[in-house]
Amino acid sequence: MNSGLPPKSLLQATRYFQDPDVCVDFVAAMRWPDGVTCPHCEGKRVSYLSSRRIWKCMAKECHKQFSVKTQSVFEDSPIPLDKWLVAVWLVVNCKNGISRHFSHRSILS
Numbered sequence: 392m393n394s395g396l397p398p399k400s401l402l403q404a405t406r407y408f409q410d411p412d413v414c415v416d417f418v419a420a421m422r423w424p425d426g427v428t429c430p431h432c433e434g435k436r437v438s439y440l441s442s443r444r445i446w447k448c449m450a451k452e453c454h455k456q457f458s459v460k461t462q463s464v465f466e467d468s469p470i471p472l473d474k475w476l477v478a479v480w481l482v483v484n485c486k487n488g489i490s491r492h493f494s495h496r497s498i499l500s
Contacts (some may be wrong), residue, residue, distance in 0.1 A: 404480040414472040415444050420484040430462040431455045 398404035408414050412460045419427060427437050427446055434450035460466045465475055 398480060401477070403480065404477050406474045408476040408480075410414050411444065411473065413469075414476055417476065418465075418472065422459060422463070429453060429455065430457055 397409040397481050399435055403431065408417070419451040426435060427439075428435055429446070429448035429450065432448060432450050432453040432455075434448050434453055437446040438449055440456075447456050447457050448454055460468075460472070466473065
């Protein structure tokens, strides 16, 4: 269903980001272009736990678990990534900006 190409319209963005795995892959690629790094110790040895969509640091001193939301603006938000990424897409792609009311109505309803 996902073509792998970046979305060009709001409808495409909504469909593109509806899969949680796509959201995680998208944010991980943007956040760690050179490969996933532990945000706690900056270690490169990490293991992905696909059933929970998190990584575990394999560094001897660390062993912490983290997600793409860890230590980001999304970390404490109860809003899921699929909604956030559509909102970010809207902000980035609207030439004249968008109102808060419009974004809330378009994304959360």
